[in-house]
């Protein structure tokens with residue numbers, strides 16, 4: 316394998332750029348000894364709620380926990396159905412199973428890679444309790460028709476915004492559109508902690524109260540357990556670190572968007588399909604995904620030149636062995652299956668240099684040209 320010339324992600328570059336502030340934040344937590352929840356976490360909750368345009372934010376220990384608790388707060392449990400998509404990270408579907416409910420899957424719109432609202436209505440049954448659209452890659456799902464269907468059928472909408480911090484739908488921040496929204500602060504996410512982290516945002520005080528209790532053993536006060544809860548609390552270090560990083564998020568998002576504009580320019584007229592920013596979206600590009608029929612050979616060509624790529628995601632959830640018992644076979648969701656076979660994510664992070672972008676794009680162009688030639692001479 317070639318040496319890595321352009322990594323897929325570079326968390327060190329970002330840490331170096333804010334090191335004094337991060338180190339001071341960590342020292343504050345050490346001095347206070349508030350290692351779990353505490354004032355830094357409470358401060359982060361307020362600041363992230365403001366950022367999302369919500370009244371409430373509840374900080375948790377992961378995005379998966381956020382999905383789990385949002386579903387429980389929505390009253391989802393055994394016998395219920397929750398509509399979501401198979402073309403997502405497995406957690407969106409896994410969290411539904413944690414509650415004992417059944418995930419009902421619908422296909423994606425092939426341009427946005429997000430839930431196709433036209434497929435939702437037909438999936439609704441008397442057992443349906445909630446709809447869980449995923450803002451995949453940092454692009455909001457088409458929320459207006461999803462909210463309209465939900466209101467008409469009395470369903471709760473939970474946004475999976477784990478990849479979409481700062482994304483907007485028709486000018487409104489994700490996290491404030493559905494009844495609740497779930498964020499992940501896994502280190503590689505657009506807003507990443509230095510460990511695990513997550514949050515639920517909402518404007519619904521009752522849902523917020525339930526999530527707040529469930530994350531801390533279902534207590535309404537110490538050692539009084541009114542709900543069967545969990546240990547899903549955020550650590551003090553993560554709250555302090557996220558407060559620092561939140562102040563840079565807009566700047567980093569703009570840097571991501573600038574990288575994407577460069578990729579788009581370099582890769583115009585190459586025949587390779589670039590991501591589409593939908594008319595409703597401020598896309599925050601958690602990943603920059605190309606589509607190519609010969610995705611695997613393109614990935615191999617890039618790897619040979621020391622360029623790391625990713626595939627998000629190679630197998631849709633309905634074809635994962637762990638979810639075979641949902642009863643969907645191959646062919647159930649053709650657009651998700653086609654996407655899984657064709658997507659390729661290029662290196663993307665705010666600190667990625669123009670030179671590196673040009674180099675990556677150059678290798679893509681060369682590989683595509685070679686392929687065209689091979690096809691012609693065949």
Ligand SMILES: *Cc1c(COP(=O)(O)O)cnc(C)c1O
Nearest residue numbers: 377378379404406407477499501
């Ligand atoms: C990362 C992610 C999650 C899970 O978040 P964790 O913090 O890793 O538990 C859920 N949904 C999507 C779409 C994700 O990308």
